[in-house]
Amino acid sequence: MKRKRIIQFSCIILSLWMAIFVVGCSKTNSGKGDNPIAGKTSASDEKGNSKDKSELSSYITDKKRTLSILTTEWPGAQVGNDMPLYQELERRTNIHLDFQLLPLTDPLEKFNLIMGSDKLPDIVGFSDGEAINKYGMEGAFIPLQDLIEKQAPDIKKALDDPLPNEILPYKQSGWGEATAGDGNIYTVPLFSSSNAIGAVYAIRVDWLEKLGLEIPETSDELYDVLKAFKEQDPNGNGKEDEIPLVAGQGNKTATVIPLINAFDAHMNLYVDAKDDTIKYGPVEDNYKEGLTYLNKLYDEGLLEEDYLTATTDQWLARATGSQAGLMFVWPASGIGGANSGLQKADSSYKFMPMPPLKSKSGAQYKDTKTAGQFILPRMAISVTNPYPEETMKLFDYCFTEEGTMLISYGIEELHYNMVDGKPVYTDIITNNPDGIDPEIARIKDGINATALPYSIGWASHFQAFEEAAPWTVESWRIYREPGMVEAPFPTLNFTDQELSRRNALVAEIDTFKDPMIDQFIMGVEPLDKFDGFVEGIKKAGLDDLLGIYNAAYNRYKENAAK
Secondary structure, three states, X not given: OHHHHHHHHHHHHHHHHHHHHHHHHHHHHOOOOXXXXXXXXXXXXXXXXXXXXXXXXXOOOOEOEEEEEEEEOEOOEOOOOOOHHHHHHHHHHOEEEEEEEEOOOOHHHHHHHHHOOOOOOOEEEOOOHHHHHHHHHOOOEOOOHHHHHHHOHHHHHHHHOOOXXXXXXXXXXXXXXXXXXXXXXXXXXXXXXXXXXXXXXXXXXXXXXXXXXXXXOOHHHHHHHHHHHHHOOOOOOOOOOOEEEOOHHHOHHHHOHHHHHHHOOOOOEEEEOOOOEEEEHHHOHHHHHHHHHHHHHHXXXXXXXXOXXXXXXXXXXXXXXXXXXXXXXXXXXXXXXXXXXXXXXXOOOOEEEEOOOEOOOOOEOEOHHHOOOOEEEEEEEEOOOOOHHHHHHHHHHOOOHHHHHHHHHOOEOOOEEEEOOEEEEOHHHHOOOOOOOHHHHHHHOOXXXXXXXXXXXXXXXXXXXXXXXXXXXXXXXXXOOOOOEOOOOOOOOOOHHHXXXXXXXXXXXXXXXXXXXXXXXXXXXOHHHHHHHHHHHHHOOHHHHHHHHHHHHHHHHHHHHO
């Protein structure tokens, strides 16, 4: 009943808004072309006080508007209007944001409570695309495609051609990612180059140098390196306490199993480029080869014995305590977290990124399952929002050249200066007087962590990390090359019936599959039982699952082609 009342009330608001919009079009757009902010020469605040437009660059509305916004907390920063970026954004656009925050822990739980209430925020910023589309199709959010077409030329360009001129390991369809199962768009995405990568391999390069070894390129070469790490005392303490391969950041099997890519295997569902259909890696022969390799590493003590139960704290202790040789981790938090501890003991101790291993076919890639996603759901407009047109103009401003500069670099003379025609971060970012690293310095002031949508390329990221975290920049340089990271699984949308069936099938398959994988790796079950493993997955409903996924994938491709 609450949802019904909201929708009924919203229909009235939308009807009034459309009537006002039709009447007002000739006044607001006359002689101004398609520019939604052109011709603005003066403005007033909510009390009617006149303001000098010459001091402001991008007023969206002559009368200040306040919009409530729901977004997520950020670690290390208090999101809100104390951030200089939001103060500057309000100064430029004449729109004030009233923040409500979702917690870092279990944000979906609070999100669902808010969406079930009588009062929705005007703007909802949440990167759970399935949840956003679910509530959108139930009537809680405005379909955005018409607003994008009429009010957001820069967003439209980004959807047509995501991150043009940027080096990226794979391509994604902007329209395909943004479109819900009913054909509507309920969220304006963000586009961020650095999100494309995900976790990477990191290896102790000082150990390699000490033992006269090169960075391994194949599974055979990696085996030889790991064996040398175990037997030749690279940490120099006279003990055989090195753990050649550890489960990075305590993520257990998920950070061990990616090595199967060296055998042309896939961890889970993936899109086979040969016939453009969705297939399931664990039932293929290449997967068995990968498991055989991992079993060999485990059997010979080259893989962390307790990888299945090791915690994040244990990972960090082993990585910073000069015991770990190879790990699969995130560039900044993983490699950076390990190196910050290691280099307290010796500045020459360090992990550096290692490219994916070359497979038996000559391919060199990181799995779909481990990819990042450079197109992410971001902002939805509630049906109770009284200013949907102004809200979409605010979103579009973030994609303009001026808005992109603000979100990427912050405020000129505070966060950056123009040098030879290019923005260069000031010391407040790259050499912060409080000793905080560039990423926290940017987030703290709202840069690159704005609760609004945006499109950001590599330049600002490289500049921020080049000196402070060269391993992060090198990770990006290696893994951003085309083909190094397989595209993440497309954001598919399912009917209610498909979703219910899919969830049941996935639960049944994973309940059988997951423990068996670790039993194969640890030798509890011999790999000559692999055919029975495959048969068990098929009996759990694999064919039905692939049918559901491929039907949804065909719809995705249709939306992407529009």
